[in-house]
Amino acid sequence: xxxxxxxxxIPLYYYGExxxxxxxxxxxxxxxCSACAAGLEKQRKVAAALDRRASEVSPLLLTDCRTDLMAAxxxxxxxxxxxxxxxxxxxxxxxxxxxxxxxRLRQPLGATxxxxxxxxxAKITPGFLPGLSLPxxxxxxxxxxxxxxxxxxxxxVQPDRSGGVQIAFDETRRxxxxxxxxxxxxxxxxxxxxxxxDSAVRVESVDALKDRCDSSEVRDALLxxxxxxxxxxxxxxxxxxxxxLAADPQVRKTLAQVLLTDDNARMRMQVADLLVAHRxxxxxGTLQTVMQREDNGYxxxxxxxxxxxxxxxxxxx
Amino acid sequence: MxxxxxxxxxxxxxxxxxxxIRAAQxxxxxxxxxxxxxxxxxxxxxxxxxxxxxxxxxxxxxxAFLRVYRNLHTFRFDCSFHTWLYRIVTNIxxxxxxxxxxxxxxxxxVETTDGPVDRMDAIEEDGADSDPERSMWNSELRxxxxxxxEDLTPRERMVFELRHYQGLRLRNIGEMLGTSEEAAKxxxxxxxxxxxxxxxxxx
Numbered sequence: 001x002x003x004x005x006x007x008x009x010i011p012l013y014y015y016g017e018x019x020x021x022x023x024x025x026x027x028x029x030x031x032x033c034s035a036c037a038a039g040l041e042k043q044r045k046v047a048a049a050l051d052r053r054a055s056e057v058s059p060l061l062l063t064d065c066r067t068d069l070m071a072a073x074x075x076x077x078x079x080x081x082x083x084x085x086x087x088x089x090x091x092x093x094x095x096x097x098x099x100x101x102x103x104r105l106r107q108p109l110g111a112t113x114x115x116x117x118x119x120x121x122a123k124i125t126p127g128f129l130p131g132l133s134l135p136x137x138x139x140x141x142x143x144x145x146x147x148x149x150x151x152x153x154x155x156x157v158q159p160d161r162s163g164g165v166q167i168a169f170d171e172t173r174r175x176x177x178x179x180x181x182x183x184x185x186x187x188x189x190x191x192x193x194x195x196x197x198d199s200a201v202r203v204e205s206v207d208a209l210k211d212r213c214d215s216s217e218v219r220d221a222l223l224x225x226x227x228x229x230x231x232x233x234x235x236x237x238x239x240x241x242x243x244x245l246a247a248d249p250q251v252r253k254t255l256a257q258v259l260l261t262d263d264n265a266r267m268r269m270q271v272a273d274l275l276v277a278h279r280x281x282x283x284x285g286t287l288q289t290v291m292q293r294e295d296n297g298y299x300x301x302x303x304x305x306x307x308x309x310x311x312x313x314x315x316x317x
Numbered sequence: 318m319x320x321x322x323x324x325x326x327x328x329x330x331x332x333x334x335x336x337x338i339r340a341a342q343x344x345x346x347x348x349x350x351x352x353x354x355x356x357x358x359x360x361x362x363x364x365x366x367x368x369x370x371x372x373x374x375x376x377x378x379x380x381a382f383l384r385v386y387r388n389l390h391t392f393r394f395d396c397s398f399h400t401w402l403y404r405i406v407t408n409i410x411x412x413x414x415x416x417x418x419x420x421x422x423x424x425x426x427v428e429t430t431d432g433p434v435d436r437m438d439a440i441e442e443d444g445a446d447s448d449p450e451r452s453m454w455n456s457e458l459r460x461x462x463x464x465x466x467e468d469l470t471p472r473e474r475m476v477f478e479l480r481h482y483q484g485l486r487l488r489n490i491g492e493m494l495g496t497s498e499e500a501a502k503x504x505x506x507x508x509x510x511x512x513x514x515x516x517x518x519x520x
Contacts, residue, residue: 011509
C-alpha cells in the first residue's frame with residue numbers, strides 16, 4: 001500500500017468500514033509509517049472535535065412534538081392551517097386516504113351531511129374577516145378553493161322524531177390571498193396571523209412583517225411578540241425586525257424588560273447585544289438587576305462591560 | 318465517535334416492532350403511538366443535529382410521522398421499518414437542507430458584536446469554561462466546525478450525520494438514501510476530507 005492510497009482509506013478505517021483484508025494491509029502500513037499514523041491521529045482528533053457538537057434533544061421538545069402529532073391524528077384541522085409546510089394539509093390528506101380504520105373518524109356524517117356542507121359553504125359571503133375588504137382591493141388576488149378546503153367539526157348529533165337526525169357543526173373555510181407586503185390589507189392579515197395559535201404561522205407572519213417597522217402598527221405588534229409570545233422562535237424572529245430600532249426609547253424599554261424576564265438564553269444574548277450597543281445611563285439600574293439574576297455567561301460579560309463603560313458598579317454585591 | 322443504538326434498536330426489537338406495525342396497519346391507534354415512541358427520539362435528534370433549529374426539527378418530526386401514518390399501509394416488510402422510516406425522514410431533511418442552501422440561511426450562527434456565535438453551543442456550554450483563552454479557542458473551533466459543515470453538500474452532510482452521529486453502517490445509509498454503499502463511501506470520504514482541511518490546524 002502506498003501513502004496516497006492509505007490516506008484515502010483512513011476515514012473509512014476510522015469508521016470501521018473497510019473489509020478485513022484491507023484493514024490488515026492498512027494496519028501493517030501504519031505500523032511502519034509515522035506520517036500515515038499521524039494522519040490517523042488527525043482523523044481521530046477531528047472526529048473528537050465534531051463529537052462535541054452533537055445536540056441533545058430536550059425532553060420538552062420531544063413531548064411537544066408527540067403532543068402535536070397525536071393531536072393532529074386525533075383531532076380536526078385547526079383554524080390556522082399552514083398553507084406551505086402543511087402538516088395539517090398532510091393530515092387532511094391522511095384522513096381522506098383509504099388507510100383502513102384510521103380514516104373513519106371523520107366519515108360517519110354520510111352523504112346528507114356532505115350535501116349540507118356544500119350548501120352552507122355556498123352561502124358564505126366573501127368578507128369573512130371583519131374589517132377587511134380583501135376582494136375589493138385591486139392589488140390582491142383572491143382564490144376561493146374547492147369544497148375540500150371547508151373544515152367542519154361536529155358539535156352535536158341528535159335523532160329527530162321523523163327518524164332523521166339533526167347535526168350541529170362549526171365550519172371554517174380556507175381562502176388564499178396573494179399580495180405585496182406594502183399592501184395595507186396584507187399587512188393587516190399578517191398582524192392578525194401574528195396572534196394565531198399555530199406557532200409556524202406566527203413565525204412566518206412575523207418574518208414577513210419584520211422589515212416593515214416603519215409602520216408604528218407593525219412595530220407595536222413586534223414589540224408585543226417579543227415581550228409576550230410563548231414561542232422563542234417567534235420572539236427571536238420579531239427581535240430581528242426590531243434591531244434597526246434599538247436606539248428608540250420605547251423599544252429599549254421593552255427590550256430591557258425582556259432581558260430581565262425572558263427564559264430563553266438566545267433571546268437574552270441578542271437583547272443584551274442590542275441594548276449595550278447604545279450607551280444609556282437610564283438603564284444602569286436594570287442592568288445591575290440583570291447582573292444579580294443572570295446565569296448566562298455571555299450576557300453577564302456584555303452587561304458587566306457596559307456597566308464598567310458607564311462607570312457604574314457591576315452590581316455583584 | 319458518537320454512536321447510538323438507533324439502528325440496533327430496530328433490529329433487536331424486530332418481532333415487537335413487526336407486531337406494532339401490523340396492529341397500526343389494522344388501525345390500532347395505541348400501536349401507532351408506541352411505534353412512534355420507539356423511533357421518534359432518534360428522528361428528532363437527527364433533525365436537530367442537521368438543522369440546528371428546534372422549530373425546523375419540529376416541522377420535520379411532524380411531517381415525517383404524518384407521512385408514516387398516511388403510508389404505513391404500503392409498508393410490506395421488505396426492508397426494516399427503521400430503514401423505511403429513515404427514507405422518509407432523510408428525504409424531508411434533505412429538502413430542508415437544499416432550501417437552506419438556496420437561501421444561504423444560517424439559523425443557529427448569529428452575528429454578535431464579538432463576531433459569529435453559535436447560539437446553541439453558547440447555551441449548551443454556559444459556564445463550562447472559566448478560562449477565557451480556552452473559551453475563545455473553543456468558540457473559534459465551534460465556528461470552524463459550522464463553516465466546515467456548511468461547506469458540505471446536503472448529501473455529504475446527510476451521510477456524515479448518519480455515520481458519525483447516528484452510528485449507522487454505510488450499507489444501510491446507502492439503502493436509506495436510495496444509493497449504493499460505494500456512493501455512500503465516496504460521500505463520507507469527501508465529507509471527512511473537507512472537514513479535515515478546515516479543522517486540521519485547529520485540533
